[in-house]
Amino acid sequence: MTRFAYAPACAALAACLLVGTVRPAPAATPDAQTPYVTPQDDVDVTYTIYPPHDTREVMTQRMRWSSGRMMQRVDPGNASTYMITDYHAGTLTVVNADQKVRTVIPAPGAANVQMGQRAQGNWLRTGTATVAGTTCNLWQTQDTDQRPSEICYTDDGVMLEVIRDGRVMVEASSVTRAPQGEDVFAIPSGLKELRAAHP
Secondary structure, eight states: OOSBTHHHHHHHHHHHHHHOSOOOOOOSOOOTTSOBOSOSSOEEEEEEEOOSSOTTSOEEEEEEEETTTTEEEEEETTOSEEEEEETTTTEEEEEETTTTEEEEEEOTTGGGOOTTOBOOSOOEEEEEEEETTEEEEEEEEEOTTOOEEEEEEOTTSOEEEEEETTEEEEEEEEEEOOOOOGGGGOOOTTOEEOOBOOO
């Protein structure tokens, strides 16, 4: 593989972990009746991700977020590839540490990632749950295909669970609220830059 075909798929998943898996249709001005969908504080979350058809083949991903830097790092389990998104710059950098290469693409969902603003669209709060020992609020909404989804967000915007068509798709297994150092989001020097593959 001479071009970094892995980048778009990883980018989509990285965005999913931060801003949820839905893009609701715009509605009236958001208020306290909709959730924060961007973490309002630094956080380190490990997720279990279930494939849509075979729950035996689960994946893990670690997501770290810096509210001050507006940066996110996603590390897929058992992989040397990780992603760093800079929402101020509007870029997502996919780093392959083994191959010593990087690919830079536009950050997916960047327009939806703003501090201190609640979600737009139609959201219905249905209750609360406890995921990874952390309380979160259950919200019903629809994705762009009008499929119902239920997402559990903490009061400060950390996504802990996604349920679609009655199945858990994403679920936090650990949540640590702690300052995320600058080194977490530093991109190693000396990497060769590759273009992202396009279909």
